[in-house]
Amino acid sequence: MAEVKNKQVVxxxxxxxFLKESDLDLVENTITLKLPEGSNEILLKNLYLSCDPxxxxxxxxxxxxxxxxxxxxxxxxxxxxxxxxxxxxxxxxVWGFTKWEEYSLVPSSRILFKIEHTDVPxxxxxxxxxxxxxxxYAGFFEVGLPKKGEKVFVSAASGAVGxxxxxxxxxxxxYVVGSAGSKDKxxxxxxxxxxxxxxxxxxxxxxxxxxxxxxxxxxxxxFENVGGKTLDAVLLNMRVHGRIVVCGMISQxxxxxxxxxxxxxxxxxxxIRMQGLAVTDYYPMYHKxxxxxxxxxxxxxxxxxxxxxxxxxxxxxxxVGLFNGRNVxxxxxxxxxx
Amino acid sequence: MAEVKNKQVVxxxxxxxFLKESDLDLVENTITLKLPEGSNEILLKNLYLSCDPxxxxxxxxxxxxxxxxxxxxxxxxxxxxxxxxxxxxxxxxVWGFTKWEEYSLVPSSRILFKIEHTDVPxxxxxxxxxxxxxxxYAGFFEVGLPKKGEKVFVSAASGAVGxxxxxxxxxxxxYVVGSAGSKDKxxxxxxxxxxxxxxxxxxxxxxxxxxxxxxxxxxxxxFENVGGKTLDAVLLNMRVHGRIVVCGMISQxxxxxxxxxxxxxxxxxxxIRMQGLAVTDYYPMYHKxxxxxxxxxxxxxxxxxxxxxxxxxxxxxxxVGLFNGRNVxxxxxxxxxx
Numbered sequence: 001m002a003e004v005k006n007k008q009v010v011x012x013x014x015x016x017x018f019l020k021e022s023d024l025d026l027v028e029n030t031i032t033l034k035l036p037e038g039s040n041e042i043l044l045k046n047l048y049l050s051c052d053p054x055x056x057x058x059x060x061x062x063x064x065x066x067x068x069x070x071x072x073x074x075x076x077x078x079x080x081x082x083x084x085x086x087x088x089x090x091x092x093x094v095w096g097f098t099k100w101e102e103y104s105l106v107p108s109s110r111i112l113f114k115i116e117h118t119d120v121p122x123x124x125x126x127x128x129x130x131x132x133x134x135x136x137y138a139g140f141f142e143v144g145l146p147k148k149g150e151k152v153f154v155s156a157a158s159g160a161v162g163x164x165x166x167x168x169x170x171x172x173x174x175y176v177v178g179s180a181g182s183k184d185k186x187x188x189x190x191x192x193x194x195x196x197x198x199x200x201x202x203x204x205x206x207x208x209x210x211x212x213x214x215x216x217x218x219x220x221x222x223f224e225n226v227g228g229k230t231l232d233a234v235l236l237n238m239r240v241h242g243r244i245v246v247c248g249m250i251s252q253x254x255x256x257x258x259x260x261x262x263x264x265x266x267x268x269x270x271x272i273r274m275q276g277l278a279v280t281d282y283y284p285m286y287h288k289x290x291x292x293x294x295x296x297x298x299x300x301x302x303x304x305x306x307x308x309x310x311x312x313x314x315x316x317x318x319x320v321g322l323f324n325g326r327n328v329x330x331x332x333x334x335x336x337x338x
Numbered sequence: 339m340a341e342v343k344n345k346q347v348v349x350x351x352x353x354x355x356f357l358k359e360s361d362l363d364l365v366e367n368t369i370t371l372k373l374p375e376g377s378n379e380i381l382l383k384n385l386y387l388s389c390d391p392x393x394x395x396x397x398x399x400x401x402x403x404x405x406x407x408x409x410x411x412x413x414x415x416x417x418x419x420x421x422x423x424x425x426x427x428x429x430x431x432v433w434g435f436t437k438w439e440e441y442s443l444v445p446s447s448r449i450l451f452k453i454e455h456t457d458v459p460x461x462x463x464x465x466x467x468x469x470x471x472x473x474x475y476a477g478f479f480e481v482g483l484p485k486k487g488e489k490v491f492v493s494a495a496s497g498a499v500g501x502x503x504x505x506x507x508x509x510x511x512x513y514v515v516g517s518a519g520s521k522d523k524x525x526x527x528x529x530x531x532x533x534x535x536x537x538x539x540x541x542x543x544x545x546x547x548x549x550x551x552x553x554x555x556x557x558x559x560x561f562e563n564v565g566g567k568t569l570d571a572v573l574l575n576m577r578v579h580g581r582i583v584v585c586g587m588i589s590q591x592x593x594x595x596x597x598x599x600x601x602x603x604x605x606x607x608x609x610i611r612m613q614g615l616a617v618t619d620y621y622p623m624y625h626k627x628x629x630x631x632x633x634x635x636x637x638x639x640x641x642x643x644x645x646x647x648x649x650x651x652x653x654x655x656x657x658v659g660l661f662n663g664r665n666v667x668x669x670x671x672x673x674x675x676x
Contacts, residue, residue: 252603257600258602260600262596263596265395265590265591265596267584267614268395268584268586268614268615270614271619274605274612275609275613276604276607278607
């Protein structure tokens with residue numbers, strides 16, 4: 001009955017304002033690597049943790065965090081060490097709601113999916129084949145209902161979700177432009193992900209004018225990852241019967257008072273559908289994502305860029321970095337490579 | 339070849355800020371009550387003109403008014419005096435985009451529908467059987483997709499559209515609460531239109547608290563007629579998978595700078611669909627409105643309250659009155675009763 005050290009990242013309390021590294025604590029506990037007698041839980045070795053903007057949103061005092069405390073709400077890839085549940089057995093690779101620690105004892109309901117395809121990088125199950133991938137797939141195809149030739153705008157376009165939306169849009173025959181916050185990211189969008197065009201929003205004091213330049217005929221689908229002023233400028237540039245897929249509003253999560261959006265009147269005359277998306281609604285169709293992207297990853301028709309941090313001790317910095325745009329691509333935290 | 343006087347209400351220019359009576363002019367011209375030789379236009383005697391909040395919206399400098407000037411953009415009920423188009427003949431009653439004048443010579447494309455049922459008040463074709471009726475019907479049923487037992491909130495609920503949405507909701511088996519701006523209107527909602535409850539928003543300094551009182555379990559469908567602060571409070575009280583039917587934003591039309599809406603983040607976690615509506619998209623299904631409401635009007639299962647003004651000279655005041663809530667029910671302007 002091996003008792004081992006178990007490093008953990010825990011959240012001190014609800015977060016207000018900008019997330020700081022000091023909101024999180026690195027602690028060291030011990031764990032016995034054996035299921036308690038009669039337990040139907042699962043003992044996991046965590047391999048890859050996912051750093052996602054939505055985690056900040058759940059850290060506010062909005063009645064959701066209680067389910068996760070003292071751990072930050074998050075997901076990741078893990079290996080089953082022991083299983084008290086018939087659906088899982090020792091050696092299985094899984095992804096789902098893990099805790100930010102090296103080893104976890106969790107109820108089976110925390111596991112979302114067993115990993116079937118291991119001939120792609122395992123870390124992809126925090127990204128293109130995980131929650132962000134499902135979000136991009138469901139958001140673009142199921143909520144956005146794209147048609148060939150339509151004009152698509154993606155904000156935070158080099159992120160975990162955005163880079164996929166852009167590639168899905170190109171595969172669908174759409175024209176797609178992305179915005180991001182640095183020259184390197186803009187280069188990635190144009191040269192690696194195949195966006196038709198891209199711009200650095202920090203160099204565009206007038207977003208409305210920028211959008212009119214890239215979309216002289218207007219936008220059919222806006223994949224919303226940032227909110228606030230960007231949304232307000234987009235509303236002025238939507239086409240009749242346009243769709244706004246509201247996936248995230250990263251520019252707003254750290255604000256005590258969100259920015260006011262003033263151009264919602266455009267929804268009426270342009271008959272715009274603006275629809276929020278929670279990825280959990282779409283997990284029943286996860287197999288469709290796998291069928292769609294796994295072959296395209298192998299044929300290099302879709303690429304996926306990750307930003308890798310190593311070790312739990314670097315987790316808080318990686319997570320905080322999401323909100324000042326430090327990461328380039330999907331932010332992953334590696335705990336163990338096996 | 340009878341030449342007669344033709345009183346007209348014309349718009350002086352684009353409107354900025356609050357609509358004033360002085361933005362409109364009453365003038366007197368003459369018109370020959372005979373079609374020009376070879377014309378395929380229609381000569382109309384206007385009977386009832388519709389006063390609608392959306393008219394203010396079209397009066398701003400947004401590239402739409404040009405189609406209407408110097409007339410205010412509006413609709414109404416008219417009688418065909420002469421017709422150069424085979425679809426219409428002398429004596430037909432029609433409704434569509436008329437001008438604010440006693441007699442009009444218009445292309446047939448301005449006429450939307452011939453009036454088939456004359457055993458209901460003709461003025462109803464500016465309301466329950468006209469544009470507002472179609473708006474309420476399409477907005478509630480086609481965009482709102484209501485289910486029995488759902489909780490519905492309607493703002494500007496005693497207006498031309500709102501009073502119908504509330505009654506449609508009750509006929510569908512929903513719980514419905516309306517807001518309006520006076521005690522008389524609240525009484526109408528509860529005692530005449532059969533809303534489950536209603537409140538005067540002017541007496542509710544905290545709209546969020548008011549909504550929590552009337553919807554302790556939250557709102558499934560919000561029928562949006564006002565925008566601004568009301569929308570912001572509603573967003574805090576929507577249920578998961580709720581729908582916001584964006585029909586109008588009367589509180590915003592007269593503002594140079596609309597109020598900022600800060601609670602759009604709720605769209606995401608609650609997976610809310612917020613969808614704008616332009617009634618013109620739904621005219622192909624106008625027959626469904628007629629089939630639904632005409633029997634219910636006759637059986638008194640639906641009532642419709644109008645606020646009647648008499649004579650073109652009283653038109654500007656009636657139109658301006660919409661924006662300070664002077665009207666109780668659908669505002670109609672009667673030019674002639676025949």
